[in-house]
Amino acid sequence: MGATVAIIGRPNVGKSTLFNRLVGKRLALVDDTPGVTRDRRPGEARLGDLRFTVIDTAGLEDAEATSLEGRMRAQTEEAIVESDVVLFVIDARAGVTPLDAYFADVVRKSDKPVILLANKAEGRAGEGGLYEAFALGLGEPVAISAEHGEGLAGLYSALLPFVEQVEEDEQAAADEARFAIELDEDGQDLVPEIAAGTAERPLRVAIVGRPNAGKSTLINRMLGEERMLTGPEAGITRDSISVDWLWRDRHVKLFDTAGIRRKARVQEKLEKLSVADALRAIKFAEVVVVALDATNSFEKQDLQIIELCAREGRALVIAINKWDLIEDREAAWQAIRDAQDRYLNQIRGVAICTLSGLQGQGIDRLMEAVFGAYDVWNTRISTARLNRWLTGILAHHPPPAVQGRRVKLRYMTQAKTRPPHFFVFCSRPEELPESYTRYLVNNLREKFEMPGTPIRLSYRKGDNPFAGKAKQR
Structure with a gap:
């Protein structure tokens, strides 16, 4: 991707709406509440034949550098430094405010090309603010409506000198390459032969957990920079932000997510949107790292998040963060192992790593x-091996008889990977007790060395060869 374009402006002028319009997806959270966006979010934008990277940023506010608003402004200033062009957005209906004038002066001093956008200019209500925008000294404003898609032709003309045009056949090839590394709704690779961890197909890793578990701090330590907004306040992260990272020559796409609280405590609309964004990140990740606070791990909400990830069929790793705060580590580790044995039977053997995101300890191990x-998530077992195993299981522990008749398990095969999904063909599958299914799954996990990954086992009823035939004497 060629040029980088940063969208900046004071809170609630429609920056995230414009970002979503340019990328063609509802990636950024949008709400009437000012200050929804906090971290800077990149996206691949297209406007006609223009292709560029666009960065959504937090609203600019005049605040102390150590405050949350001040740290948000620092993220925006970093986006300006990274960009080739700056889109300075004002609210045409509200007119030019003193805050607009102050930050217009800041942007002017950055020596970056600036395009002034008067958003919400649809109808007559925005005419006054459009004319006032000339006073900012940033050139002729472009009247747009990000919500309704109006004025994008003017934005195209303003961006044309700074952004490279792309031929349609080149863009089709790029779209095909991006499509090739996507996952279908079952988590299956559309082109599975591309190895994960390469530049063409980075491994997708989502980091999730309760609020204030240290997820953003951990990602910052991985990247070696203050990429994510962090602080002592709980619930700082709202959007699910993806960043690319190279670890030991292996390409990884990390997803930072909002903290997930108990459903009963989530009342505000904005938090509901943030949690929904985190749940989408879990669905489209390949590996999910559940971050737990070492000082208060394996709470009920932690277990519900782990269960959700297992239900979605994601590969799973549990990270015990803030390990540097633990004094008696031997006793704490024993408590963790006890909790694992007690609560995590559905993903027995899942990897648990202790680390400190603040100090960078344990990241390689993670x-x-x-x-x-x-x-393990990609494990595939041949049908012959599965049926030899099934024969031994039936000889050692056959299924229980139901109403005097034994359920017959005839044949077994693996249908999918990611996670491993097995089909067993049998008679009367509806009468098999759940306990016997758990027995099969646990034995599968142990025999074929699949610790910690969700395993799905489905039953299929074979056709009755005598169905539909008249009874003969």
């Missing part, structure tokens, strides 16, 4: 576990 979990 990533080794991540790639190990991904390999």
Whole structure:
């Protein structure tokens, strides 16, 4: 991708709406509440034949550098430094405010090309603010409506000198390459022969957990820069932000997510949107790292998040963060192992790593576990091996008889990977007790060395060869 374009402006002028319009997806959270966006979010934008990277940023506010608003402004200033062009957005209906004038002066001093956008200019209500925008000294304003898609031709003309045009056949090839590394709704690779961890197909890793578990701090330490907004306040992260990272020559796409609280406590609309964004990140990730607070781990909400990831069929790793705060580590580790044995039977053997995101301890061990979990998640077992195993299981522990008749398990095969999904063909599958299914799954996990990954086992009823035939004497 060629040029980088940063969208900046004071809060609630429609920056995220414009970002979504340019990328063609509802990636950024949008709400009437000012200050929804906090981290800077990149996206691949297209406007006609223009292709560029666009960065959504937090609203600019005049605040102390150590405050949350001040740290948000620092993220926006970093986006300006990274960009080739700046889109300075004002609210045409509200007119030019003193805050607009102050930050217009800041942007002017950055020596970056600036395009002034008067958003919400649809109808007559925005005419006054459009004319006032000339006073900012940033050139002729472009009247747009990000919500309704109006004025984009003017934005195209303003961007044309700075952004490279792309031929349609080149863009089609790029779209095909991006499509090739996507996952279908079952988590299956559309082109599975592309190895994960390469530049063409980075491994997708989502980091999730309760609020204030240290997820953003951990990602910052991985990247070696203050890429994510962090602080002592709980619930700082709202959007699910993806960043690219290279670990030991292996390409990884990390997803930082909002903290997930208990459903009963989530009342505000904005938090509901943030949690929904985090749940989407889990669905489209390949490996999910569940970050737990070492000082208060395996709470009920932690277990519900782990269960959700297992239900979605994602490869799973548990990261015990803030390990540097633990004094008696031997006793704490024993408590963790006890909790694992007690609560995590559905993903028995899942990898648990202790680390400190603040100090950078244990990150390599975590990533080794991540790639190990991904390999197990892709396990494929031949049909011959499965049926030899099934024969031994039936000889050692056959299914229980139901109403005097035994359920017959005839044949077994693996239908999918990611996660491993097995089909067993049998008679009367509806009468098999759940306990026997758990027995089969646990034995599968142990025999074929699939620790910690969700395993799905489905039953299929074979056709009755005598169905439909008249009874003969």
